[in-house]
Amino acid sequence: MSATASTAPALRPFRSRRFDLASFVFSGLTGLATFLIIAILLVILGNVIYSGGASLSWRFITSGTESDMFDVRKAGVLPMIIGTTARVLLMTIFVLPVGVITAIYLTEYAASTSRFTRVIRSAINNLAGVPSIVFGLFGLGFFINFIGQHLDGVLHGTDTVWGKPALVWASLTLAVMTLPVVVVATEESLRAIPSGLREASLALGATKLQTIAKIVLPQALPGILTGAILAISRAAGEVAPILFTGAAYYMADLPTRLSDQFMDLGYHVFILSTQSPDIEKTRPILYATVLVLLLLTIALNVVAIFVRARMRRNLRMLQ
Amino acid sequence: MTEKSSPQIALPKVAATSGAADAAPVIIKVRELSLFYGAAQALNQISIAIRKNLVTAFIGPSGCGKSTLLRCFNRMNDLIDNVRIEGQVEINGEDIYSKEVHLIELRKQVGMVFQRSNPFPKSIFENIAYALRLHGTTRRAELEEIVERSLRQAALWDEVKDRLHTSALGLSGGQQQRLCIARAIAIRPEIILMDEPASALDPLATARIEELILELKRDFTIVIVTHNMQQAARISDHTAFFYLGRLVEYDATTKIFTHPAVKQTEDYVTGRFG
Numbered sequence: 129m130s131a132t133a134s135t136a137p138a139l140r141p142f143r144s145r146r147f148d149l150a151s152f153v154f155s156g157l158t159g160l161a162t163f164l165i166i167a168i169l170l171v172i173l174g175n176v177i178y179s180g181g182a183s184l185s186w187r188f189i190t191s192g193t194e195s196d197m198f199d200v201r202k203a204g205v206l207p208m209i210i211g212t213t214a215r216v217l218l219m220t221i222f223v224l225p226v227g228v229i230t231a232i233y234l235t236e237y238a239a240s241t242s243r244f245t246r247v248i249r250s251a252i253n254n255l256a257g258v259p260s261i262v263f264g265l266f267g268l269g270f271f272i273n274f275i276g277q278h279l280d281g282v283l284h285g286t287d288t289v290w291g292k293p294a295l296v297w298a299s300l301t302l303a304v305m306t307l308p309v310v311v312v313a314t315e316e317s318l319r320a321i322p323s324g325l326r327e328a329s330l331a332l333g334a335t336k337l338q339t340i341a342k343i344v345l346p347q348a349l350p351g352i353l354t355g356a357i358l359a360i361s362r363a364a365g366e367v368a369p370i371l372f373t374g375a376a377y378y379m380a381d382l383p384t385r386l387s388d389q390f391m392d393l394g395y396h397v398f399i400l401s402t403q404s405p406d407i408e409k410t411r412p413i414l415y416a417t418v419l420v421l422l423l424l425t426i427a428l429n430v431v432a433i434f435v436r437a438r439m440r441r442n443l444r445m446l447q
Numbered sequence: 448m449t450e451k452s453s454p455q456i457a458l459p460k461v462a463a464t465s466g467a468a469d470a471a472p473v474i475i476k477v478r479e480l481s482l483f484y485g486a487a488q489a490l491n492q493i494s495i496a497i498r499k500n501l502v503t504a505f506i507g508p509s510g511c512g513k514s515t516l517l518r519c520f521n522r523m524n525d526l527i528d529n530v531r532i533e534g535q536v537e538i539n540g541e542d543i544y545s546k547e548v549h550l551i552e553l554r555k556q557v558g559m560v561f562q563r564s565n566p567f568p569k570s571i572f573e574n575i576a577y578a579l580r581l582h583g584t585t586r587r588a589e590l591e592e593i594v595e596r597s598l599r600q601a602a603l604w605d606e607v608k609d610r611l612h613t614s615a616l617g618l619s620g621g622q623q624q625r626l627c628i629a630r631a632i633a634i635r636p637e638i639i640l641m642d643e644p645a646s647a648l649d650p651l652a653t654a655r656i657e658e659l660i661l662e663l664k665r666d667f668t669i670v671i672v673t674h675n676m677q678q679a680a681r682i683s684d685h686t687a688f689f690y691l692g693r694l695v696e697y698d699a700t701t702k703i704f705t706h707p708a709v710k711q712t713e714d715y716v717t718g719r720f721g
Contacts, residue, residue, distance in 0.1 A: 324563055324565035325567060327523065327526070327565070328561065328566075328630075329567070329577075330523070330554070331558065331561075332578035332630065332631070333550075333552070333553075333578060333581065334577075334578065334581050335551065443568065
């Protein structure tokens with residue numbers, strides 16, 4: 129960079145000492161925003177683990193609430209763990225077939241430009257934007273008061289078996305709520321499959337159904353499971369949709385039939401924080417229950433992620 | 448010259464090598480075929496007759512309709528929305544656009560090899576067994592026999608015989624394309640449509656595909672779309688030149704490349720446009 133005596137134009141130094149304030153501020157802001165997200169997550173997790181960890185014991189997660197759900201020494205959450213797990217698994221069983229078949233219709237059968245397809249698409253998008261309490265009311269009105277009561281009228285005369293909050297109605301309500309997630313995730317994975325594979329199969333004389341079943345769907349499975357994972361994550365912690373459709377304040381027995389009500393971790397957290405005679409004393413149970421809910425959500429996700437990883441590995445062995 | 452079809456159907460007048468090519472029976476007969484994508488016309492009143500057990504090449508600049516015409520022969524155009532077809536396509540004397548035609552039977556008899564090799568993400572064996580199973584072959588021994596025969600016929604057997612059960616996607620581009628050919632011939636079609644089968648391959652792999660096509664000619668009728676003029680000259684018996692959705696000239700390949708009757712054809716094959 130030293131000056132030379134030559135007549136050639138002097139090279140400007142590459143190293144500029146000018147301080148670029150705008151980019152410094154901007155990169156600082158992006159870093160700060162990222163840090164904020166991580167900090168919030170850590171504060172929530174830390175708070176829950178710190179306040180709930182002490183009360184979390186083997187006895188707590190393996191016993192029910194026989195005598196007093198607000199007593200730190202006697203409280204247990206086994207019925208809630210079972211209830212939440214059951215409603216999430218049932219929901220997954222309900223939502224996957226409907227969601228996957230809808231996505232197959234939209235990507236493989238419907239003409240992408242048709243008005244009908246556009247209407248379905250926007251209906252799905254709107255469904256995703258509906259507040260979850262509205263789904264709860266829908267479940268009460270449609271599943272319980274309409275389907276349930278009519279079922280009772282046909283099957284049980286004047287007895288009420290299906291026309292009341294039940295595990296099956298809560299799961300179906302959650303399935304309706306998570307349908308858009310599964311449809312969108314499946315559609316994306318179907319669209320990512322090269323059309324050449326479909327053409328190759330059809331050109332060999334396969335029917336459309338055979339092509340979808342044997343060529344398209346196996347490729348789309350990991351994407352479908354991503355949809356399932358997102359649906360499980362969303363549904364596990366939801367309380368509003370199950371408030372009127374299946375969750376019970378207290379049940380002496382575990383649910384054994386689809387028409388039984390159930391206790392639920394999320395709803396129990398709500399009960400503990402609003403119905404307790406002494407909030408301060410029940411706080412450790414409250415936090416421990418929240419911690420269990422978090423762990424259960426993570427566990428359900430881990431199972432789905434594990435299954436997906438195995439499928440991806442099987443697919444990758446062929447790539 | 449004993450063809451009894453209506454005179455407006457283009458038939459090559461001069462034999463490629465000997466008079467034998469002219470004597471070959473017509474297997475695909477197209478009458479005044481027009482095809483529209485929405486309002487845009489892609490094929491305009493095409494009439495052409497393709498002879499059995501010969502290699503017929505379709506040449507012409509991009510967008511001239513040669514691939515579209517090829518895809519009319521196994522009705523792959525049906526997959527596209529808004530396609531309207533007028534006119535007639537007869538294969539072995541049957542109108543393939545009539546309502547009674549069973550698409551699956553048609554596609555079993557008219558196989559296709561695509562521009563981009565598209566093996567299924569399955570093993571080499573399963574790629575070929577796929578269509579066999581669909582069409583009712585389930586005995587393991589029979590499957591194995593047909594897979595081997597098809598791979599031998601596609602000149603791929605020696606390269607893959609030790610790894611039949613590994614992924615087809617591990618093969619090179621040229622091998623993948625030969626696998627696609629093996630897959631197509633496994634179900635014994637009469638006609639194989641090839642849509643620029645070597646355009647994505649290097650010269651060596653292309654040469655192998657061309658050798659293969661000349662081999663396959665004995666058992667199959669081959670219609671090939673190509674952008675490669677030398678390729679058309681090397682492997683085809685008859686060549687049809689298309690321009691803007693019309694059939695400009697159709698004749699023996701040697702004639703097209705040496706004494707084309709139409710100026711446009713000459714300009715194209717000599718590289719003056721296209």
